[in-house]
Amino acid sequence: MTASVQTVPERLKERLQISGGSAALRIRFMGVLAFQALLMVVFTALVPRFIGWGNVQSILFTAAILAMVAAGQTLVVLTGNLDLSVGSIMGLSAYVVYDLASQAPVLKPYVVLVAIIFGVVLGAINGFLVAVLEIPSIVATLGTLSVYRGFVSFYAHAREVSVGELPQWARHLASANWLGVSAYVWLAVALVLLVGFALRTLPWGRKIYAYGSNPRAAYYYGLSSRRIVIGAYIGAGVIAALVGLLLGAQVGNINSLLADGIELQVLAAVVIGGVSIWGGSGTVYGAAMGAIVLATINNGLVLLGVQEFYRLIFQGAAIVAAVAVDALVQRRVQSATNRRAIMEVTS
Amino acid sequence: MSRQLRTYSSELILVGLIVLAAVWSSGLSPYFLDTSNLLRSAQFFVIFALMAFGLFPVVVQGEIDISLASTLAVGSVLFALLSVRGVSLFAALPIVLVATAALGAVNGLLVAYAGLPSLAVTLGTMGAYRGLAYLLAGDSGVTGITPDYRLLGSSWVGIVPSSVVLALIIAGACALLMGTTSFGRYSYAIGSSPAASRMAAVPVNRTRVAAYALAGGLSGLAGLVWVSQYQSARGDNADGSILFVLTAVVLGGVSIKGGSGRAVGVLLAVVLLGTILTGMQLANVPGTSQTLVIGALLIGAIGLPRAVQLIRQRFGSGQLTAPAGE
Numbered sequence: 001m002t003a004s005v006q007t008v009p010e011r012l013k014e015r016l017q018i019s020g021g022s023a024a025l026r027i028r029f030m031g032v033l034a035f036q037a038l039l040m041v042v043f044t045a046l047v048p049r050f051i052g053w054g055n056v057q058s059i060l061f062t063a064a065i066l067a068m069v070a071a072g073q074t075l076v077v078l079t080g081n082l083d084l085s086v087g088s089i090m091g092l093s094a095y096v097v098y099d100l101a102s103q104a105p106v107l108k109p110y111v112v113l114v115a116i117i118f119g120v121v122l123g124a125i126n127g128f129l130v131a132v133l134e135i136p137s138i139v140a141t142l143g144t145l146s147v148y149r150g151f152v153s154f155y156a157h158a159r160e161v162s163v164g165e166l167p168q169w170a171r172h173l174a175s176a177n178w179l180g181v182s183a184y185v186w187l188a189v190a191l192v193l194l195v196g197f198a199l200r201t202l203p204w205g206r207k208i209y210a211y212g213s214n215p216r217a218a219y220y221y222g223l224s225s226r227r228i229v230i231g232a233y234i235g236a237g238v239i240a241a242l243v244g245l246l247l248g249a250q251v252g253n254i255n256s257l258l259a260d261g262i263e264l265q266v267l268a269a270v271v272i273g274g275v276s277i278w279g280g281s282g283t284v285y286g287a288a289m290g291a292i293v294l295a296t297i298n299n300g301l302v303l304l305g306v307q308e309f310y311r312l313i314f315q316g317a318a319i320v321a322a323v324a325v326d327a328l329v330q331r332r333v334q335s336a337t338n339r340r341a342i343m344e345v346t347s
Numbered sequence: 348m349s350r351q352l353r354t355y356s357s358e359l360i361l362v363g364l365i366v367l368a369a370v371w372s373s374g375l376s377p378y379f380l381d382t383s384n385l386l387r388s389a390q391f392f393v394i395f396a397l398m399a400f401g402l403f404p405v406v407v408q409g410e411i412d413i414s415l416a417s418t419l420a421v422g423s424v425l426f427a428l429l430s431v432r433g434v435s436l437f438a439a440l441p442i443v444l445v446a447t448a449a450l451g452a453v454n455g456l457l458v459a460y461a462g463l464p465s466l467a468v469t470l471g472t473m474g475a476y477r478g479l480a481y482l483l484a485g486d487s488g489v490t491g492i493t494p495d496y497r498l499l500g501s502s503w504v505g506i507v508p509s510s511v512v513l514a515l516i517i518a519g520a521c522a523l524l525m526g527t528t529s530f531g532r533y534s535y536a537i538g539s540s541p542a543a544s545r546m547a548a549v550p551v552n553r554t555r556v557a558a559y560a561l562a563g564g565l566s567g568l569a570g571l572v573w574v575s576q577y578q579s580a581r582g583d584n585a586d587g588s589i590l591f592v593l594t595a596v597v598l599g600g601v602s603i604k605g606g607s608g609r610a611v612g613v614l615l616a617v618v619l620l621g622t623i624l625t626g627m628q629l630a631n632v633p634g635t636s637q638t639l640v641i642g643a644l645l646i647g648a649i650g651l652p653r654a655v656q657l658i659r660q661r662f663g664s665g666q667l668t669a670p671a672g673e
Contacts, residue, residue, distance in 0.1 A: 082466070132657070133650040136603050138411065138466050139593065143646035146590055150639025158633075256635070264474060277467045309481030309582065316475030320457065323467040 024332040025281065028274045028325065032289050036296065043300035050303055060181060063295035064188035065247055067288040069262065070269040071195045072239030074287045075232040077270050078199075078212045080279025081130055081137035083233060085122070086240040086266055088148035090259035093118050093241035094248030095152050095161060102165035111167055115241045122148060123237020127230030149260070156256040163252040170249035184246060188288070191239070196284045208232055213280025268315050269294050272322045278330060294318075357600035361615040365622055372626030379629060386507055390500070390576065392621040393510040394419070394569045395588060396614070399595040400521045401451075401565030403613050404558040406596050407525065409538040409605025410458060410465040412451070412559060413589050415566045417476035420584040422447045422570025424480050427489035427580035430496045439496075443571070444564045450476055451563020455556035473589075481582030488581030492574055500575030510572050517565070522610035530557060538605025590638065594645040595620055603649060620644070 043050040069086055076083040097115045101107045107114060122144070129140035163171070176183040199205035211218040211228045219225060248254045273290025275282030294315070301311050352359070373379040398415050405412045422443055429439040450472070457468045502509045525531035533554045536544045545551050574580055599616035601608025620641065627637050 129646060129650060133653045135646065135649045135653075138413075139597065139603055139649060140646060142590060142593065143642040146638040146642030147646070150636050150642060153633065153635035154639060264470070267470065271467065277464055307481075307486075309478040312474045312478030312481070314478075316471040316473065316478065319471035319474070320463070320468055323463050323471070324457075324461060327461065327463055 024329045024336075025274070028329050029286055029289070031325070032272065032274060032286065032293060036289070036293050039293065039296050039300065043296070043303065047300070047303045050300060055299065055303070057181065059292070059295045059299045060185045062298065063288075063292045064182065064184040065243060066262075066265060066269050066291035066295060067188045068191050068243045068246075069240055069266045070273070070287040070291050071192050071284045072236035072243075073266050073270050074275050074282065074284045075195070075199075075208060075235040076137070077275050077277065078208050078279055078282065079229050079232045080212050080215065081229065081232070082141060082267070083126060083236050084138065084141040084263045084267075085126060085144040085148055086236060087259045087262040088145045088152070089119065089122050089237055089240040090244030090247060090262065091256065092122065092148050092152045093244035094258050095156060095254050095256060097241075097245065098161045098166055098170075098248055098254060099155075101167060102161065108167055111170070111245065112242070115245050116238055119238035119241030120234050121237075122241070123234035124230060126237065127233030130233065131226040131229035145263070149256075153256040158256075161248075161254040166249055166252070170245065171252075174246070174249040184250070187246070192284050192288045195235075195239075199284065204231060209280055211280075265294060265315070268319050271319050271326075274322075274326070276326050276330060277323055278326075281330075281333075358609070358612050358615055361599070361612065361619055365615065365619045368619060368622040368626060372622060372629060375626055376629040379625070383506065386511060388625045389511050389618075389621065390508045392617055392624075393514045394572050394576075394585065395591050395595060395620075396514045396617045397517060397565050397569035397572065398562075398588070398592045399599075399613050399617055400517050400610065401562035401569075402592055402596050403521065403599075403601060403608065403610065404525060404531075404534050405465075405562050406601050406603060407534045407538045407605060407608055408555060408558055409541070410555065410558075411593075411603075412454060412465065412469045412562050413593070414450075414454060414469040414473040414476055415562060415592060416585045416587065416589045417473050417480060418447050418450050418563050418566040419570045419573065419588075420480035420580075420582060420586070421450060421476055421483065422567035423573040423580040423584050424484040424489060424570075424582065425567075426496060426571050426574045427492055428483065430493045430574070431489055431491055433493070436495045436498075440571070444567050447567025447570070448560040448564035451566070452556055452560040454563070455559030458559065459552040459555035477582065477586070480584070484580060484582040488579055490579040492578045492580075496571070497575050497578055499572060500578075510575065513568075513572070517568075518610055518614045521613075525610055530554060534558060535606055538602075538607070540606075587638075590641055590645070591620065594641050594648070597645060598648040 040051070049055060069090070073083055073086060093115050097111055097118060100114065101111050126141055126144055129135045129144070130137045133140075135143075173183050178186050199208065207218070207223055207228050208231070210221070211223060211225055215225060218228075244259060247259055251258060269290035270282075270287045271277060271290070272293055273282065273286035273288065275287055275290075297314060297318075298311060301314070369380070378384050398419065402412055402415060425443045425446060426439060429442065430436075434442075454465070454469055454472055457463050458465045499509050499513065504512045525534065533544070533549050533551075536547070536549055537551055537554060541551055570580075570584075573584055595616045596608075596613055597603055597616075598619065599608065599612035599614070601613065623640065623644075624637060627640065
């Protein structure tokens with residue numbers, strides 16, 4: 001065996017290892033970086049104040065919220081599913097948790113804990129529908145999107161949670177600056193690193209990748225698909241619930257429509273960032289990069305005085321383009337894997 | 348007889364549910380069962396019905412299209428613009444239908460020939476077409492629709508509103524298309540197994556593009572109904588209505604995994620949802636809470652059969668090995 005392997009020239013073997021698979025993925029990530037650089041150059045050329053520190057701060061702030069939710073969404077997309085209900089979970093968590101805290105002051109110190117409980121429950125419902133009842137994720141989470149949102153408006157009765165009812169620390173956090181950058185940006189960095197670390201090293205994360213890249217093989221390997229998918233949805237739910245608190249604190253007066261429709265932007269960020277919609281490939285860092293790209297586009301178009309609908313068209317085209325590139329990358333990876341399999345058999 | 352009962356069991360269940368919903372609604376308001384009131388309420392669901400009949404073949408093929416509400420918005424804005432510019436309805440109809448069918452075909456081409464997942468594609472075009480509708484309509488929308496465009500929404504055939512007649516005609520055409528033509532048979536074959544269909548020389552890609560184009564065209568037609576009923580068009584027309592449409596298709600017994608479902612089921616599901624929504628309006632349930640019910644119905648319609656199956660497996664595993672007693 002060893003002798004025959006050496007008959008394959010080392011250089012060819014190296015080429016085979018790099019070409020296709022990892023190279024295509026690396027190029028994909030570099031592509032996003034290059035696109036971001038291009039955007040910055042173009043916007044700076046058109047509007048010089050785009051690159052000013054104040055504006056960069058505002059881009060980072062928008063990107064921070066998106067990147068955090070996108071990190072949660074990444075978990076679900078890696079399993080080959082989708083979660084359209086994250087916006088509704090954010091809204092539900094922000095409204096209901098802050099409202100409960102203002103009505104029962106006993107709960108005030110436990111706001112974060114209550115939000116986590118909401119995230120776990122709502123995420124587990126999504127996961128149950130997808131993994132146990134085997135409802136396609138798009139349909140299941142489209143359903144829970146409207147059920148969760150309907151619940152908030154039912155609960156809210158067209159009332160608002162006003163700024164005064166929010167806990168002091170949440171208000172402080174929303175306006176805090178650490179080292180010249182909003183606290184939310186640091187929280188986003190920490191969360192993305194944490195999720196990235198968990199995906200890379202914890203068994204929980206490895207299982208998500210294993211299941212996402214080949215559910216059948218994962219099954220034969222003895223992995224429980226239900227536990228993995230439900231776990232991913234719970235992760236997404238908890239993150240969405242916590243970010244809901246952050247967004248609520250920043251907005252101040254919370255109505256029942258908070259974060260309505262944000263799921264499309266989150267999904268766009270994830271897909272643009274190179275997380276494959278087929279599951280099993282991509283990173284939270286890519287998704288965070290996608291969030292920065294989207295935030296840059298939004299900010300730049302606003303500065304240019306371009307109307308809202310161009311953003312919709314641009315964003316939609318970006319999703320389709322990113323998925324098309326992913327299809328190419330996936331084919332590249334596939335053929336590289338096949339080639340390697342053939343080499344191993346013949347050598 | 349009993350075999351027919353079993354074939355149409357899902358439709359029979361729907362009819363039963365419609366009767367229940369109607370009884371409930373008439374309990375809320377004595378005016379509900381008034382014939383003219385019923386027909387007037389039915390008008391409001393024609394738009395959803397047309398989109399549902401467009402989505403139906405796509406879902407039968409095992410794909411999905413969530414961009415239809417945005418296509419409708421483009422269609423309604425185009426109709427309104429042509430009307431304001433004095434183009435006659437007969438000239439406008441083919442223009443808009445071709446334009447919206449082209450929008451649908453773009454989805455189809457990306458799904459069929461580029462091999463992209465339909466969900467991601469139509470998620471992208473949902474935003475893009477919505478943007479297009481805003482772009483065409485401007486900030487204030489288009490008003491001042493000429494009378495010939497309003498005719499569909501304000502005339503009656505006997506006692507039935509014209510738009511309801513239109514929906515019934517489309518329903519019949521859809522049933523014929525899916526039940527008797529090669530397009531329909533191909534659609535069921537593709538939905539059951541794309542790979543096997545390819546080997547059986549079914550023109551898979553062409554059939555897919557045709558289904559998406561048809562869905563786009565029917566959404567455009569729904570745009571005409573919209574313009575005729577509301578006498579204006581804006582970029583945000585029908586935003587969010589895909590939930591209702593998808594629920595109707597799924598509730599009508601069309602498997603979301605493709606390969607099965609009948610037009611009559613979709614029609615009955617639209618009637619059922621319409622009855623429930625009208626009932627809730629009579630009961631003064633706010634609109635946002637109505638979406639809660641629709642969402643729950645969507646999940647329940649798909650999840651219930653599987654839940655029943657799971658419960659049977661857990662509590663009656665002995666019955667599994669025994670031959671079915673029917």
